Amino acid sequence: MAPPDSSPPAPATDADRAALRETRAQRVGQRPGTLTVRPGAPTPRLFLMAYDEDNCDEAEYTGRYDELLETLRTGPGRKYWLDVRGYGDLPLLEQLMENFNLHPLQMEDVLGDYQRAKVEVFDDNRLFLVSRMTEFTTNLEIDDDQLSIFTGPNYVLTFQDDYEDCLEVLRNRLRGPSSQLRRRPIAYLAYALTDVVLDHYYPTMAAIGDYIEELEDSIFVARRERRLLSRILQVKKSVVRFRRLVYPERDKIAEILRLPDEVVPEDIKTYYRDCYDHAIQALDLAESYRDNISSLADLYLSDQSNRMNEVMKVLTIISSIFIPLSFVVGLxxxxxxxxxxxxxxxxxxxxxxxxxxxxxxxxxxxxxxxxxxxxxxxxxxxxxxxx
Structure with missing residues (x-):
């Protein structure tokens, strides 16, 4: 089957943010486990990748949910990755929750779409993972989307609120004719999803680092823009937000490493240890960038003060020259x-x-x-x- 196409993401607008705030306000005081979909959420699209050591098939089952379930039932020997993109159909999501035996509280966390990175264990040793996918936008902000992952005996179920994501590289690995990913157990796919999200932190931090260098060069130009300080403070806000996203990711992986071997096998934990190292490196970069941007703000203010001192020195010299002249002509x-x-x-x-x-x-x-x-x-x- 040909790989399905994905629509380009729509940029977040003030209306989207207002709708999200309204949805959060509606959840206040509700019974735990109550599912609420934010207004304007995109219609769910269902993508299924079915694979084994020799083959990988993929198709979009949007509007064909019964056919999707039949596909899952008729191939018990294969592994499956069901990717649900969009939350705009609450009855369909409730049906998914029932068919895959998902807890209402966990489904509520999925639809909340602003959970911190975490891991939870089902009674039957299945896992529920939450990660935050990040991107540094042209508006100098960190754009983050939630990726919710459920593991099963032969499947991984993922939820995300947008049609576009950073997981295409993983799909290409599954499509490859000599993919090692297809030979691994299904728990390895859950690790691979977490690893791709972590790896995507580095382009985000690289974009922030390049922008910080650009701001540093802009401080010493003769005719710099007036909004430079606001740009510096906005990037500092983005770096602080990025740190808040990475800290829970590190703690989540550390908790995974402490789980019993019957939940996460020891050979899979080896790969999670590598993820933990990546999270530590991302945190170190975030700390470094935070210090750099703070120093940059101090440097900007110091340079402003020096420029003001130069102006005051010129004005003082001019005033000193004209004071005796004014005295003589006034006399x-x-x-x-x-x-x-x-x-x-x-x-x-x-x-x-x-x-x-x-x-x-x-x-x-x-x-x-x-x-x-x-x-x-x-x-x-x-x-x-x-x-």
Whole structure:
């Protein structure tokens, strides 16, 4: 069968966020296990990959749920990955919950779509895993989607709210003619899903790291944008949010490693230990980026202060030059009379005002004062830019 096509994801809008907040508010005080679908949730699409060591078949069973169940019943010797994308059909989700023996509280966590990463164990040693898929968007935000994973004796059931995800690389591995993934037990597929989500953290962190370097270069340009500080603070918010997503993922994997061998076999735990190392590395990167962005904000404010000091230094020098000039011209701007009105001269009332060379001499004195001040400032080093 040909692999099904996926529709491109719709960007989150203010209306989507408002609908999500409204749904969360509706859940307040409800009976535990009550299933609520947010308004505007996409219609569920059902994708099934059936595989064994030799073959891998896949098809979309949207609108053909009974046929899907028949396919699962008629091939007990094969392994199955049923991927449910979209929560917009509550009766169908309730039917899935009944047919796959899912607990209402766990299904409520699935539809809540904002659970932290965690692991829970069923009575029959089945697992319920929650992971957060992340992406750094062009809006300088961390876009994260919930991936809910249920394991069974020969199947893995996944739920996600969007049609687009980061799991296509895993599907391609299953499609490969020499896929080692098809030879592994079904528990290995659950590990592989978690591993792909963790591996996808690194492109997210790489995008954040590149953007931090871009911001750092922007601080020292001569004509930088006015919104630079807001961009720095927005990226810092995204890094902090990423840390909040990775910490539970690390704790989830650590809890998996503590589970009994009858729940998670020891050979599968070996791979989860590698996942744990990846989570630690992602946390280290997040911590490093958080420190870098905090230093970047301090550097921006320090550079702003230095620029302001340069401006104040120039203004102070200009003011220092014009203060004595203003004093001299203000002194000679006083309106004292030269005589007493009867023809008798008053020699102490600025006689130089009537000298034929009085104006050129005054200009020369003013120029000498300016030159003397500039020479003094230069000797002190105050005219240098400080770079």
């Amino acid at each position: 000679y701007g006083m309106n004292f009379q030269r005589d007493d009105g009867h023809g008798h001269a008053l020699p102490l009332n600025m006689p130089e005002l009537y000298q034929p060379w009085g104006y050129p001499v005054l200009l020369a004195i003013l120029a000498f004062i300016v030159a003397g001040q500039l020479y003094y400032f230069w000797r002190k080093g105050w005219l240098s830019s400080g770079d």
